[in-house]
Amino acid sequence: LTASRRYDPGDLPQNALSRGFYDRPTEQVARELLGKTLVREIDGSVLAGRIVEVEAYLGEDDEAAHSFAGITERTRVIFGPPGHAYVYFSYGMHHCLNVVAEPTGRAGCVLVRALEPLSGLDEMFRRRPRAKAPRDLCSGPGKLTQAMGITLSHYGADLTAGALTIRESPDDDALIVRQTARIGITRSAELPLRFHLLDNPHVSRAR
DNA sequence: CCGCGGATCTTCT
């Protein structure tokens, strides 16, 4: 169970999730993103990982959400059409990837916190020189963006088509999901909006 | 394994 599953790029799921998948309540989108496959095509190689940990950030009554302050230059995409990427620069050093949910005009997004690497591990190790084992590649929101080369250039990117997509997974049925409080926030910290797969070694460590 | 502090810079107060 500690070994990472590895697939040839040709074996990865081909169908990207549709707009309708994201056009729903944020919490539901968050939970159902678990097990799906994030695919990044770059410089002729295919990087992919299975989503094993996410957090929901709501549009109302959630003081931890960036959208709580309303529409700004940074947050405008969160209020836009669902299925697009909200990427922000964190702590002056890291990028974090979110997926926009809810109908157009309403705020809500899902932070992708951890992946189980599936494909392109050699390239991921190149992008993360300090990583020693596969579990060091994508076991945190800043790690996975570095491993997959996701930056502010992906702000607003359409995740239903193109070089950065989230794809359907064949084995959603057997997933065991655990729901806890979110990590690393101070406001609205009591809300149980973090979801992860039970006992998956690639889930980030709580502090 | 666990806790602590430094790095680094954008955003909002």
Add this chain to the structure above:
DNA sequence: GAAGATCCGCGGA
């Protein structure tokens, strides 16, 4: 001006 949806290396148990 301060906080922040983080990561890493260090030191101690």
